[in-house]
Amino acid sequence: MPTSREVHLVARPVGEPDPTDFSLVETSVDEPGPGQVLVRNDWISVDPYMRGRMNDTKSYVPPFQLGEPMEGGAVGTVVSSGSDDLPVGTAVSHFAGWREYALLPEKAVRPVDTSLAPAQAYLGALGMVGLTAYAGLTEVAEVREGDTVFISGAAGAVGSIAGQIARQLGAKRVVGSAGGPEKKRRLLEEFGFDAAIDYREGSLTKQLAQAAPDGVDVYFDNVGGDHLQAALNVMNEFGRVALCGQIASYNATEPVPGPNNMFMAVGKRLNLRGFIVGDHNHLAGEYARRAAGWIAEGKLHTEETVVDGIDNSVQAFLDMMRGANTGKMLVRLPQQ
Numbered sequence: 648m649p650t651s652r653e654v655h656l657v658a659r660p661v662g663e664p665d666p667t668d669f670s671l672v673e674t675s676v677d678e679p680g681p682g683q684v685l686v687r688n689d690w691i692s693v694d695p696y697m698r699g700r701m702n703d704t705k706s707y708v709p710p711f712q713l714g715e716p717m718e719g720g721a722v723g724t725v726v727s728s729g730s731d732d733l734p735v736g737t738a739v740s741h742f743a744g745w746r747e748y749a750l751l752p753e754k755a756v757r758p759v760d761t762s763l764a765p766a767q768a769y770l771g772a773l774g775m776v777g778l779t780a781y782a783g784l785t786e787v788a789e790v791r792e793g794d795t796v797f798i799s800g801a802a803g804a805v806g807s808i809a810g811q812i813a814r815q816l817g818a819k820r821v822v823g824s825a826g827g828p829e830k831k832r833r834l835l836e837e838f839g840f841d842a843a844i845d846y847r848e849g850s851l852t853k854q855l856a857q858a859a860p861d862g863v864d865v866y867f868d869n870v871g872g873d874h875l876q877a878a879l880n881v882m883n884e885f886g887r888v889a890l891c892g893q894i895a896s897y898n899a900t901e902p903v904p905g906p907n908n909m910f911m912a913v914g915k916r917l918n919l920r921g922f923i924v925g926d927h928n929h930l931a932g933e934y935a936r937r938a939a940g941w942i943a944e945g946k947l948h949t950e951e952t953v954v955d956g957i958d959n960s961v962q963a964f965l966d967m968m969r970g971a972n973t974g975k976m977l978v979r980l981p982q983q
């Protein structure tokens with residue numbers, strides 16, 4: 648049997664995580680028993696929510712345990728099987744990422760259809776990331792025909808898909824913000840945004856007011872902080888805000904001040920609603936069908952930033968948190 652390397656959390660980060668908070672540990676791998684499969688991970692996902700799981704605090708998911716392998720989305724190939732339903736060679740997705748091999752009960756893995764899209768798409772556009780964008784825009788913010796939609800973190804995994812889905816749902820104007828001129832260019836030229844903001848370029852409110860001269864009806868918030876404050880300033884009456892994430896504060900060591908203009912939400916009768924994608928799994932089938940159609944018609948462009956090797960996975964996570972990615976940040980492992 649092969650050996651497997653896996654990433655353990657060995658210290659709880661304070662502020663921005665440091666590579667020494669993690670350790671790459673070699674373990675032995677057992678043969679699967681009845682009802683189990685051994686999966687070789689081919690792609691693993693690094694995601695912002697993992698930063699929260701590194702803290703020992705109560706949240707909607709439990710913290711990672713010190714000295715244990717971290718978890719996360721992964722896709723791989725069954726290389727040894729004790730399951731009639733999952734023969735050797737089956738491509739599967741599961742939640743035992745951050746490691747080269749995973750021994751799993753058959754119930755913990757889900758076959759993925761690689762005739763529709765490459766396996767790694769199930770960690771991005773066709774997986775949790777795409778469903779987050781879709782659920783946030785449809786069930787949470789209820790995008791309507793003719794809306795102006797603003798998306799922060801727009802060049803990232805969720806944001807780049809949300810911008811394109813908003814268009815498919817009938818938005819008349821889609822505005823995105825991201826860090827730096829190159830990401831701004833890509834929002835306009837590759838992801839089809841009508842207007843783009845580089846949040847490092849100066850006043851967000853001013854830039855947003857220019858980019859959305861008729862105001863904003865829906866704000867899809869991936870960032871929080873100054874972005875939420877600017878959005879509140881330019882929202883139209885009865886606007887809807889999908890609070891998806893607050894990445895600007897994930898490494899904060901002190902409580903982060905809230906927007907100083909919350910009264911705008913009263914005067915404008917705004918609806919601000921937080922959500923977690925796991926509460927919207929009932930949309931998965933509907934979304935998968937629509938997303939496959941949009942991809943086939945060339946209406947949903949997906950982008951990945953790929954880092955090779957389990958030994959670079961921690962760095963990939965740290966770099967994603969700093970904005971090194973466009974589209975989905977993925978770690979590719981050797982596939983034989």
Ligand SMILES: NC(=O)c1ccc[n+]([C@@H]2O[C@H](COP(=O)([O-])OP(=O)(O)OC[C@H]3O[C@@H](n4cnc5c(N)ncnc54)[C@H](OP(=O)(O)O)[C@@H]3O)[C@@H](O)[C@H]2O)c1
Pocket residue numbers: 694695696775776779800801802803804805806824825826827830846869870890891892893894895896922923924925967968969970971972973974975976
């Ligand atoms: N509610 C849910 O169920 C759910 C599910 C998935 C994801 N999320 C949330 O959605 C957001 C995006 O996640 P993702 O997986 O798509 O990650 P991502 O956007 O692909 O990667 C994170 C991005 O955040 C941006 N960023 C980092 N620090 C920032 C700051 N201080 N201000 C503005 N932007 C900053 C960086 O882009 P720039 O170069 O543009 O700064 C970076 O590329 C996160 O907040 C995440 O927690 C929520």
